[in-house]
Amino acid sequence: MMNETILEQLNKIFIEVLDNPSIILFVSTTANDIDEWDSLSNIELIVAIEKKFKIKFTSNDIEKWNNIYDIINTITVKYSR
16 A cells, blocks of 8 residues: 555545644644644544554554654554554
8 A cells, every 4th residue: 555545545534533624644744733633633533544444553553653654654564464
């Protein structure tokens, strides 16, 4: 799976979950860059991402995330198993 495809899919999830059509994700995007991305919405985003990609994240996975690139990397690793 190509990273662009994952990024595009994540962007759609973020727009839907955070109810903000103007969100444009970059690999460098962090929670600090998006006003609506708080601790509560983070849980909703994780659940939506897990559903979309049919994977489960561990708390260890999530703790390592600093930006969108880290999320994409985790999805890619889980897909390759």
